[in-house]
Amino acid sequence: MKSKRITLFLILSLLFLSVIAGETKYKFEIWSRYQASFLNENEFELTKNQIYSPRGYFTVEPKLSDYIKGRFTLDFVSSENGVDGASVRLKYAYLDFSNLPIKNSNINFGLIKNYFGTIYDYDYPVYETELSDKEKVVKSADYGLSFNGLLPAGFGFYAFSVMNGEGYKKTDSKVDLNPAFLVNVRLIPITGLTVGGSFLYEDKTLLSPESVDSLISDSLRMAYVGLVKFKFNFLSISFEYLSNRIDSVFSAGYSFIGVINSDRLIDIPVELVGRYDSWDKNLDATDDGHKRIIAGTNLNFFKDKGVIMQLSYDRTMYEDTTKTDVNNVVFQMKWKFSNTIN
Amino acid sequence: MKKFLTLILTFLTVFSFVFPKSNDITMSGSTTVFPISQKAAEVFMDKNPSINITVRGGGSGVGISNLIEGKVDIANSSRKIKDKEVYQAKENGVNVYETVIANDALSIVVHPSNPVSEIDLKTLKNIYTGKIKNWKELGGNDMSIVVVSRDVSSGTFEVFNEKVLEKAKYREDALLLASNNAILSTVKDTPGAIGYIGLGFVNENVKALKVEGVYPSKESVNNKTYKIARSLYLYTNGKPKGNIGKFIDFILSDEGQKIVEEIGYIPLR
Numbered sequence: 117m118k119s120k121r122i123t124l125f126l127i128l129s130l131l132f133l134s135v136i137a138g139e140t141k142y143k144f145e146i147w148s149r150y151q152a153s154f155l156n157e158n159e160f161e162l163t164k165n166q167i168y169s170p171r172g173y174f175t176v177e178p179k180l181s182d183y184i185k186g187r188f189t190l191d192f193v194s195s196e197n198g199v200d201g202a203s204v205r206l207k208y209a210y211l212d213f214s215n216l217p218i219k220n221s222n223i224n225f226g227l228i229k230n231y232f233g234t235i236y237d238y239d240y241p242v243y244e245t246e247l248s249d250k251e252k253v254v255k256s257a258d259y260g261l262s263f264n265g266l267l268p269a270g271f272g273f274y275a276f277s278v279m280n281g282e283g284y285k286k287t288d289s290k291v292d293l294n295p296a297f298l299v300n301v302r303l304i305p306i307t308g309l310t311v312g313g314s315f316l317y318e319d320k321t322l323l324s325p326e327s328v329d330s331l332i333s334d335s336l337r338m339a340y341v342g343l344v345k346f347k348f349n350f351l352s353i354s355f356e357y358l359s360n361r362i363d364s365v366f367s368a369g370y371s372f373i374g375v376i377n378s379d380r381l382i383d384i385p386v387e388l389v390g391r392y393d394s395w396d397k398n399l400d401a402t403d404d405g406h407k408r409i410i411a412g413t414n415l416n417f418f419k420d421k422g423v424i425m426q427l428s429y430d431r432t433m434y435e436d437t438t439k440t441d442v443n444n445v446v447f448q449m450k451w452k453f454s455n456t457i458n
Numbered sequence: 459m460k461k462f463l464t465l466i467l468t469f470l471t472v473f474s475f476v477f478p479k480s481n482d483i484t485m486s487g488s489t490t491v492f493p494i495s496q497k498a499a500e501v502f503m504d505k506n507p508s509i510n511i512t513v514r515g516g517g518s519g520v521g522i523s524n525l526i527e528g529k530v531d532i533a534n535s536s537r538k539i540k541d542k543e544v545y546q547a548k549e550n551g552v553n554v555y556e557t558v559i560a561n562d563a564l565s566i567v568v569h570p571s572n573p574v575s576e577i578d579l580k581t582l583k584n585i586y587t588g589k590i591k592n593w594k595e596l597g598g599n600d601m602s603i604v605v606v607s608r609d610v611s612s613g614t615f616e617v618f619n620e621k622v623l624e625k626a627k628y629r630e631d632a633l634l635l636a637s638n639n640a641i642l643s644t645v646k647d648t649p650g651a652i653g654y655i656g657l658g659f660v661n662e663n664v665k666a667l668k669v670e671g672v673y674p675s676k677e678s679v680n681n682k683t684y685k686i687a688r689s690l691y692l693y694t695n696g697k698p699k700g701n702i703g704k705f706i707d708f709i710l711s712d713e714g715q716k717i718v719e720e721i722g723y724i725p726l727r
Contacts, residue, residue: 139610182625215625220541270544308551347551380528395485 141177143211145452169194183215221265231275233341247371255283272303311347350380369395403436486514487521487534490656518613533693536613561724563674567664577669584603588629606653658722677682
């Protein structure tokens with residue numbers, strides 16, 4: 117109930133602020149998807165065959181002054197998890213303060229972006245979420261405070277955050293009181309080459325050790341990610357290594373994504389995408405890992421990527437031989453528009 | 459994996475022959491720089507019929523964003539690129555290269571019938587932040603001041619915001635317009651209006667004010683007495699080469715700089 121009140125307060129505050137703001141940016145983005153899932157490519161045993169809208173984002177960004185702006189994003193989800201097949205939840209709701217003593221730095225407060233790995237700027241070259249999101253290591257938004265900014269001469273980016281650590285989906289008694297600490301650094305030593313890493317730490321006995329037994333089973337959590345991205349002309353390659361520890365259970369994996377942007381070579385705005393993921397849920401256990409390959413193509417209808425048609429095939433292969441490989445064919449249309457009202 | 463890579467390479471090879479990338483030069487961005495780019499492009503294309511140059515506006519922010527995303531070859535800008543944009547460009551594999559092509563005096567313009575003929579920076583700031591609302595406070599007629607400004611994607615807006623407003627908040631009822639021409643037209647038709655435009659857009663339909671006792675001109679910019687002067691830029695991915703390099707060299711040549719002067723801006727030499 118408490119977090120619902122906080123959410124309601126944030127929504128009303130930002131709606132009010134957007135009304136009084138001098139300049140407000142509105143953005144809307146929606147994905148419509150057809151997905152066919154089948155268990156075995158030979159027998160073609162269909163397990164899913166549906167059209168749905170997995171995401172719809174509505175964002176309002178009121179500029180309250182040159183140094184303070186807000187961001188408020190509603191996430192419309194149409195899935196079997198929602199009530200009557202659909203639900204709405206708050207994704208981001210934060211204030212952004214700039215004009216700090218350190219040049220090009222900002223402080224965000226509220227339901228903020230989680231600056232872990234690539235989750236905060238992943239632009240979905242394929243329909244699937246990025247590795248740390250997909251394997252539920254972190255959530256893309258969380259309640260807390262972040263100090264972030266740019267290094268001089270565009271040499272890199274940094275972020276230090278104190279967050280709830282539970283993500284934006286948990287509410288009420290499921291949310292513990294202990295903070296999670298995040299450090300994220302990205303460096304660009306040469307144009308097109310980005311190296312970086314993030315570290316997330318949460319000790320759930322920090323503030324309320326007496327409640328640990330009754331409320332929380334996992335007391336220590338540490339996650340880190342190392343990443344390398346390379347972008348040159350038509351070629352874009354990224355690799356990330358992800359590790360997660362919850363008490364004595366260690367998980368690890370990696371994700372490789374390659375994109376060929378033909379728009380830089382020929383006058384057809386098509387992207388060819390390949391992705392390979394590997395994830396081991398418990399390094400000490402056997403047969404609990406899986407690998408995933410995704411191959412896809414994106415057709416941009418407009419140069420600003422306002423309408424994108426994505427077609428992809430993916431296959432998840434399990435170490436556990438009793439589990440059948442899962443195949444998906446996904447056709448997705450993504451479209452977005454934005455406007456600024458003064 | 460080998461089969462997959464072979465397939466992709468075959469696909470790209472076939473398509474690159476069927477739909478070859480054109481040699482056209484594309485530019486977008488500042489509406490202040492637009493007249494220089496457009497005129498220079500016309501003359502350059504006359505001399506080089508095999509090269510086609512497309513020039514679009516949109517504002518400096520839009521042009522730089524287009525360059526970062528690889529949508530254009532040249533970004534026109536009336537302000538310097540920001541650190542945030544340099545970071546985005548580097549991350550995107552774009553090595554931003556800056557070329558100054560001209561200088562400009564940001565000119566403060568009013569309706570020709572307005573008796574006020576000069577202004578200082580502090581008063582200008584007070585007008586744009588709403589502290590001064592009537593021309594009679596400045597010795598003019600008893601008439602409300604209509605504040606006209608460029609919109610936020612404009613480099614001209616950013617230069618004015620930094621040099622005059624010192625990032626103070628604009629009057630809430632300020633009209634934010636998308637181009638120099640729109641400001642020119644509004645000021646021309648509105649007796650109480652005040653606006654700011656690039657020197658190249660000043661004409662007999664509006665009156666340019668002295669700022670701190672100095673008129674905007676080639677001389678006052680070159681001797682640095684005019685307080686709201688700035689440079690105009692072209693940004694490219696790396697040092698310009700090939701046709702792009704030829705075109706930018708043309709703008710920097712004596713002939714190109716003559717075009718800059720004819721349009722009303724201040725040449726580099």
